Amino acid sequence: MSEQYVEEGDRRREIIEAALRVFSERGFGGATIKEIAREAGIRSPALIYWYFKDKRALFQEVLGAKVPVVRAVADLARVMDLPPEEALTKLGRAYFAFERMDARVLRLVIGEAIRRPEVAEAFVRAGPGRVLEFLKRYLERQIELGRLRPHDVRSGARMFVGMLIPQLAGKLFFPAMVEDGLTDEEHLRNAVETFLRGLAPES
Amino acid sequence: MSEQYVEEGDRRREIIEAALRVFSERGFGGATIKEIAREAGIRSPALIYWYFKDKRALFQEVLGAKVPVVRAVADLARVMDLPPEEALTKLGRAYFAFERMDARVLRLVIGEAIRRPEVAEAFVRAGPGRVLEFLKRYLERQIELGRLRPHDVRSGARMFVGMLIPQLAGKLFFPAMVEDGLTDEEHLRNAVETFLRGLAPES
Structure with a gap:
């Protein structure tokens, strides 16, 4: 399935899953939006900012979800x-x-x-x-x-x-x-x- | 005051103080009896074992004292x-x-x-x-x-x-x-x- 056909909710969940894996390995300080994007199979980190204001907001969502x-x-x-x-x-x-x-x-x-x-x-x-x-x-x-x-x-x-x-x-x-x-x-x-x-x- | 005139209780306290400093910097895993001896101004780490069975016992004494x-x-x-x-x-x-x-x-x-x-x-x-x-x-x-x-x-x-x-x-x-x-x-x-x-x- 190519990137543009992924539903918004699915994409959001994928980012959260990817972020969880990156935070687990790197901690909060070591994780970068760039690496989370790569882990989520997203070409541009900018897309992550469309869903989450910043790394901190994403972190909060990860704890909230997990x-x-x-x-x-x-x-x-x-x-x-x-x-x-x-x-x-x-x-x-x-x-x-x-x-x-x-x-x-x-x-x-x-x-x-x-x-x-x-x-x-x-x-x-x-x-x-x-x-x-x-x-x-x-x-x-x-x-x-x-x-x-x-x-x-x-x-x-x-x-x-x-x-x-x-x-x-x-x-x-x-x-x-x-x-x-x-x-x-x-x-x-x-x-x-x-x-x-x-x-x-x-x- | 040369080493042999230090009272036992004083020596013990000095080792605990030195161990506290070393544990604070290196953590429990990173601290070594050798470094604690050096920090306490003791020439031989063996002397520490005369007061404390091992690093763990010393650690326990540090928490107990501090x-x-x-x-x-x-x-x-x-x-x-x-x-x-x-x-x-x-x-x-x-x-x-x-x-x-x-x-x-x-x-x-x-x-x-x-x-x-x-x-x-x-x-x-x-x-x-x-x-x-x-x-x-x-x-x-x-x-x-x-x-x-x-x-x-x-x-x-x-x-x-x-x-x-x-x-x-x-x-x-x-x-x-x-x-x-x-x-x-x-x-x-x-x-x-x-x-x-x-x-x-x-x-």
């Missing part, structure tokens, strides 16, 4: 009114649903992000920052609905995401941290229960 | 019977008390650990693993004392440490994650309160 928890919060409206137990369990499952490929991207990007401030910012805005912002809004809504006690949602969001981090980090990078055998589902159930008990409305 | 939260849990007996609010606040404060130098070591070591399994293991056993193991024992003790409800302490330990991670990671590596202005002390107070409410004994 990291389940970012994908989950991208669709805010659908979970905003779910009861906390259901919404947080859903979010937590998405959080633990990293694939091997995502771990590779994450490994590179985190390694880079902790050394280079501009990568750190791109990473936060594309990934953890979006999850935290979603959670703040979600928790605020739950307080309004009287399902959670009034509390500082900046802390609430950090707490819930954070509770899951040692388990996820253990699974992805630090097996010695999870050798006590606790499973993702067990931990998620315990975390959701403790978090919601801790923030239950005064009775 | 990372406040690891230092805090090294002294288990003293906090084991403190009431949870006090003990967890103490632990949390130590957690947030990273110095610039520690951030540099951490940056390098984490970057390395997520790429190389043997560094990951050394890192976990020297740092986060010790904190988690301490917390499990501490939480078990509190359950025995009737101060906390029975729960899976593997989860409890991950939850409490985890709750603080986004704030600490923001402070050390990802400023965009903490630009909402929440302070360490505010977050710690909220986290301790929510955690303890969530695990309060049935009344």
